[in-house]
Amino acid sequence: MIPTAPYEEPIFNVPRVVVAVLAALVLVHVGRGFLSADDDLWLVLAAAFIPGRYGPAGLELPGGEGALFTSPFTHMLMHGDWVHLGFNAAWLLAFGGAIAERTGPLRFLAFFTLCGLGGAFAFYLANTGLMQPMIGASGAISGLMGAVMRFLFPAMDSGGFRRLRDAPRTVRLMTLGEALTDRRILVASAILILLNVMTIVGFGVAQNGAGIAWEAHIGGYLVGIFTYGLFDNASRSEDDPQPKFN
Template identity: 40%
Template structure:
């Protein structure tokens, strides 16, 4: 043992005294959401840069949603009426359309995925996509204009997120929003933040329907599908949310 003079503290290891810093990632996204975005980008990239136009036209005809399938003899010529109410959500009209949907999917999809997981999300995606075009076709029965894009699903994610991301104090918990208690429908409708958020969202979509806004890289926007998706997510999210 080495003797130390009285009152002298032996030097400490510098590494032991150095504070440990934990850096938060710049983009803290669920792996499942990253995978979804990668699939959407890959599909659009293949369509844009690799497929001949005539093949892409066939792909759109067979996998985009077309209201006319359900009013004319097109249903007898193709079975696309079965799967197209879901597959249309994986196709986009332009890069701007895809980026716009991706931005909002990151904002509202992340807390929903953290809360319900990928298996429930897969079911939610399919049913919200169907709900979105169900309302669209109610307004556009027999229309020959195709519908593509994940906007209806994104709207569903917004509606679902509105049930839990807003705290009772009216503030959004960004890091741990998925841990918030799910508000009942009555509580959500009485929450000022939820009402303001939903009000602005509906107003924006009504203005889109009136032609005031035109963005996202699409010539026409299926705003009715947005509303169908949002209503599905808001009112039926409890069916997908874990009981605990």
């Protein structure tokens, strides 16, 4: 009898689209290092989402009229420093893989962008007229977290975290009605919202060097929970073949 080699799980198993998003964020941050301090500041302000940009003085800000339309998207590419980028990269890797496996690359990018826009909109609603910039992909990444909630607990009920990691497409997706009434999701969401609101006391409002944009986190998270079902491309049947784990 020929002995078989022990099964070795890959250390990295990240979909290419997640790696591509992470690479884009890193490249933008590295590229900014080659700019002068003044040019970098102009670029950040032109790309940042600034609620006051949509007021009377908005056209005087860097980026001008064009930034009214581009900044809801470009703010996701900018980060305050390597620590800020590192945190977002870690959460992107933690939640992005399972989503990308279920949606495919194009749907993933569309969903990621929508959650980022939702985060920017929530920040605007809470800070209309504010001239302080908001940058970072945290709103979009919070949306990934919200999306994972829709199939995290079904995975735990039928195979645990290993199934979520190794075979995310086989996990049943909760309907929106189920998600909004599932006690575990409600508790997790309440804790997340509470932790973000608590940052008001310690960190202020903007997610750059001045603090944390908790409004964008909550907005992105809620968009993720409410809209993910429109993007999910995996089988939703509870009769999907169950993966076998050794």
